[in-house]
Amino acid sequence: MTGRFNFLVSKKESYKPIDVAGKRILVFGLGLHGGGVATTRWLIKHGAKVTVTDLKTAKLLAPSLKKLKGLKFTKVLGGHRAVDVKSAEIVVQNPAVPSDSPYLKQARKLNIPIINEATLFFWSCPVPIIGVTGTKGKSTVVAMIHDMLSQNKNQKSWLAGNIAKTAMLDILDKVKNNDKVVLELSSWQLENLSDHKLSPHVAVITNVLRDHLNRYSNFLSYIRAKQAIFKHQQAGDVAVINFDNSITKRFIAHGDAQRMWFSGRSRFSDDGAYIKKGSVRFRLNGQEQVLCPVVDLALPGQHNLENALAATTAGLVSGASVAQVCKTLKSFKGLADRLEFVRNFKNVAYYNDTTATTPDATMAALETVGATRPIVLIAGGEDKKLKYSSLIKIINKEVKAVVLLPGSATEKIRDGLKITRHEAANMPAAVQIAAEIVTPGDAVVMSPAAASFGLFVNEFDRGMQFKRAARRLK
Incomplete structure (x- = not known):
């Protein structure tokens, strides 16, 4: 097996530039x-x-x-x-x-x-597209793929899509024929792409968890929206799918696209990335290559191991070398607002996990941080018609105390709590309360498990307010 594989060999004929002049x-x-x-x-x-x-x-x-x-x-x-x-x-x-x-x-x-803007981009982009979707992890995965591909000095990698401050149409006219494009795609963007029979050349799905049920009539509708990323793939395309997620495990690649799995927990016989004997490995056409030890990965947590494996698979099939992939795995420390370490104050670690807008995401944060420190959790906000029973059980078992922010999701969480509970009217008050009840060695984790609308401009404003309040502690 060689050190580089590249499925992105040519422009897909289905991507036809649109002429909007005079329209x-x-x-x-x-x-x-x-x-x-x-x-x-x-x-x-x-x-x-x-x-x-x-x-x-x-x-x-x-x-x-x-x-x-x-x-x-x-x-x-x-x-x-x-x-x-x-x-x-x-x-x-x-x-x-x-x-x-x-x-x-x-x-x-x-x-x-x-x-929508994604459809405009797909119609007019001069190169094949690497697209990533999923309920959680997609921002981390696109950033890792972009980091892998950016190490090649003979071509440029572009990162855009459903991520803050990077509108895809702002980069479209800068993309050259030899470049790589990595897009984060939301379920909403995928619905319109599917309406126009468009899918990425390399399509990655990180997972499907309960979310956005305030927008979709039921969970099945949301699943179908996510699965649409594969719907119009063609021969020569690649579908990268999470083998560990109970929903995505049932997905199949559409048409003649090649399916590849990734898994941090299980074994499979198809091509893809997985863990074996403590190492990240990649299999292609039955041949296995050892990449690097799991202990060398920079990102902590089982959920981030899955993210790393998704990025590994997509990066390798998109032309990154084994060395480039391994460099990213060992050096990529994560993104802002995603279990972001803010500061250590009086031997208490403060983490900003504002993008955890679902119970599943908050449970992943508690598992990761709780492995090393007792936790005071700041949570709550607006409900997206999600179920909180599993999260409440984990909180009661693993968390030292909870500080709740106002919102309809908070009302669902509050009644089931059996541990010390405090309530705060805003983020500065929540951080102050948390700082007063922690002891050295603890962690304060702001992982809301809910949406931000109402009290904040958006989830990023929520994260900024937490970081500002944590940094002002004296």
Whole structure:
């Protein structure tokens, strides 16, 4: 077996650049997170006649509008109009806009194509795409794959998608023919890609856990949205699937795509990455290669072992060498907001795990940190119609005390707790309470198991408030 494998050999014929010049395009939802701005900017640059509409007023959208200053487009703010939909040739739906919006129903009735930024990117990207989805771990996995591929100085790797501060259309025109593109894809983006029969060339799914049931009618609908990442793969494509997750284990690669597994707990006979005799190993066409000892991996926790194996498989089939993969495995220390170590104050470790918006994610954090330190947990927030019984059992068994933030999920958690419980009106108060009840050797873990809306701008604002409060402790 050689040290480098590359399935990304040529541009897929199904990716056909779209010509938007002169087309009347309605951007439905500008938003404040960058995607709407990047979409609008890209469409205008390529000659589209753009109308932007949003329920928010110009005052509320001022940060986004400032980034579009000097560009020519029509603004309809503070509400939507049926006439704008009727006159559009294409509607671009942004994430905050619900799919059952009456205006989108109108577009469907008029047979006006509805797309999103991911669909625009797939249509126009000049190189094959490595796409990663999953309930948890996808940001870590795309960052690791990107790190592996970026070590090759003869080509550039681009990282974008459903991640903070990296709108995919901002990088699209910079991508060259020999480059690699790694995208984090949400279930919402995948639904629209599937509508237009698009899948990544290398498609990775980290896991499927209960989440977003406030958006989906049931868990099965959410599973199908995630599984759509494989739906339109073709011969020569690769599907990278988690063998340890009870849901994804039942997935199969569609069409003629090659299936590869990854597993941190089990053995399988197919190709992929796994653990054997304390080492990370990769099998291709029946040949096994030892990569590096598990103890050398920089990221702690069983969930991060799975992330590392997913990235290993995708990185190797996308052209990274064994040496490049091993370098990333040994040096990649994780991302902000994902069980992020903030500081050690008076021999108490403070961890920011704000992206843990589900019970499963918080349980993974408790397992990882709890292996070395007693935990005071800061949790709670808004419910996404999830079940908390398993998390409550773990908290009662493994956690020293809990500080609860306000929210509908908090109401579900509170009644089942049998350990010391405190409540805080905001994040600074929660951190102060935690700091007063810890003893040296403990850890304060902010891992909410719930959404952030209501008390915070978003989950990243929640994480920033925690870090600020923890760093101000004296």
